[in-house]
Amino acid sequence: MTVLGVLxxxxxxxxxWLREPLREASDTEVTMYRVRGGSAANVAAxxxxxHPTRFIGCVGPDLxxxxxxxxxxxxxxxxxxxxxxxxxxxxxxxDPSGERTMLPYRGAxxxxxxxxxxxxxxxxxxxxxxxxxxxxxxATAAADALRRTAVRGGTVSVDASSTGxxxxxxxxxxxxxxxxxxxxxxxxxxxxxxALAHGSGGPxxxxxxxxxxxxxxxxxxxxxxxxxxxxxxxxxxxxxxRVAVAPVDGIRDLTGAGDAFAAGFLTAxxxxxGLREACGTGHSEAARVLRTPGASA
Numbered sequence: 224m225t226v227l228g229v230l231x232x233x234x235x236x237x238x239x240w241l242r243e244p245l246r247e248a249s250d251t252e253v254t255m256y257r258v259r260g261g262s263a264a265n266v267a268a269x270x271x272x273x274h275p276t277r278f279i280g281c282v283g284p285d286l287x288x289x290x291x292x293x294x295x296x297x298x299x300x301x302x303x304x305x306x307x308x309x310x311x312x313x314x315x316x317x318d319p320s321g322e323r324t325m326l327p328y329r330g331a332x333x334x335x336x337x338x339x340x341x342x343x344x345x346x347x348x349x350x351x352x353x354x355x356x357x358x359x360x361x362a363t364a365a366a367d368a369l370r371r372t373a374v375r376g377g378t379v380s381v382d383a384s385s386t387g388x389x390x391x392x393x394x395x396x397x398x399x400x401x402x403x404x405x406x407x408x409x410x411x412x413x414x415x416x417x418a419l420a421h422g423s424g425g426p427x428x429x430x431x432x433x434x435x436x437x438x439x440x441x442x443x444x445x446x447x448x449x450x451x452x453x454x455x456x457x458x459x460x461x462x463x464x465r466v467a468v469a470p471v472d473g474i475r476d477l478t479g480a481g482d483a484f485a486a487g488f489l490t491a492x493x494x495x496x497g498l499r500e501a502c503g504t505g506h507s508e509a510a511r512v513l514r515t516p517g518a519s520a
Contacts, residue, residue: 226301227270227489228346230279230368231263231355232332233295233304235287235312238478238516241319256516259294260313261332262352262384265482265518266489269508271300274490278302279342279368281335281361283310288331303342307334315517321477325385333358338368346377347493350485353384356400357392369404380408382485383415394418398439405442410485413449433457444498448484454506456498466502471510479518483508 236259242252259268267278278300282288287310296302311330317323335355343349349372355365369379381401383389389397398419401409411419420436437445437457445457451471456464487508491501511520 225347225493226275226277226345227493228277228279228343228349228368228372229263229267229270229351230335230338230349230365231352232261232311232329233259233264233278233280233282233291234261234327234329234332235291235310236260236315236478236517237312238315238317238476240317240476240516245316245318258517258519259291260315260479260517261311262354262382262482263350264291264295265479266350266352266486267300268295268298269483269486269512269518269520270490271295271298273486274493276300277342277346279304279335279338281305281307281331281333283308283331285310287312303339305335307331307336315478317476317478317516321474321513323476323478329354329358333361335361335364338364338371340371343368343371343375346372346375348372348378348380348489350380350382350489352382352482353388353392353397356397357388366400366404369406373405378407379404380410380485380489381406382481383409383411383419386414386418389415389418394421401440401443407442407444408488409440409443409445410481410488411445411447412481413447416445416447434463446488446502448481454502456502458498464498466499466506468506469510471513474513476513476516478516479512480509482518483512483520 238256240254270276284306308331314326356362447455453465484505488505491504
């Protein structure tokens with residue numbers, strides 16, 4: 224079993240680079256790009272250039288779905304999709320500092336039904352962004368695929384995805400879900416970790432509060448990204464590990480940086496890297512997407 228599996232969204236991203244502050248109820252000068260998106264698809268596309276990778280998801284029986292499947296397959300990814308509904312899309316507003324605000328319509332991605340058991344056979348690892356749990360039937364399909372992979376001896380991971388998603392789902396409810404899934408890895412940025420730390424009874428992501436979150440998820444290695452500041456790795460029964468991030472110049476778009484980190488980390492992990500080395504590979508992959516629209520490198 225060597226294949227990395229990624230389950231979740233494959234979407235049509237409309238990335239809007241603001242050239243000036245947003246003018247409400249008027250016009251704003253922008254530069255616009257159309258790229259393949261979806262957190263899971265971003266991970267798969269970037270991982271597929273480094274390691275055998277399979278994507279599992281759902282797109283519409285439409286031209287957009289055809290185009291996105293072909294684009295993802297061109298990255299060396301084994302694409303397995305159901306076809307239903309209408310292919311989803313996201314408008315991503317990116318300010319001059321690179322910070323992004325997303326307006327998602329997940330469409331067909333939320334319609335993913337029970338996953339064919341053959342699609343999860345041979346997976347060494349299955350990664351699922353939390354977006355997959357936002358709606359049914361995809362939420363049940365994602366949880367079932369994770370459990371099936373673990374039963375077969377594979378490892379699994381979950382990405383916390385966004386504070387908006389966690390708030391809508393419920394932080395405490397998400398922690399309960401993680402408790403039942405027992406992923407080997409949980410990826411989160413500082414804000415997402417803060418939300419979950421608060422949900423676990425801690426007031427925020429600093430120091431002991433992150434450790435409290437890790438104790439709540441006692442079978443899971445929690446990986447907390449913090450932009451240009453060091454990444455913190457909290458592995459069960461181990462002291463916190465902090466991995467420095469190399470400086471990156473010319474940052475224009477933070478979209479997909481977390482997905483790129485996950486792609487780098489997981490491919491390095493599957494090839495035998497330790498936690499520090501895997502984080503370093505994750506940082507290198509994230510740096511590749513910071514100057515280009517969306518999660519393109």
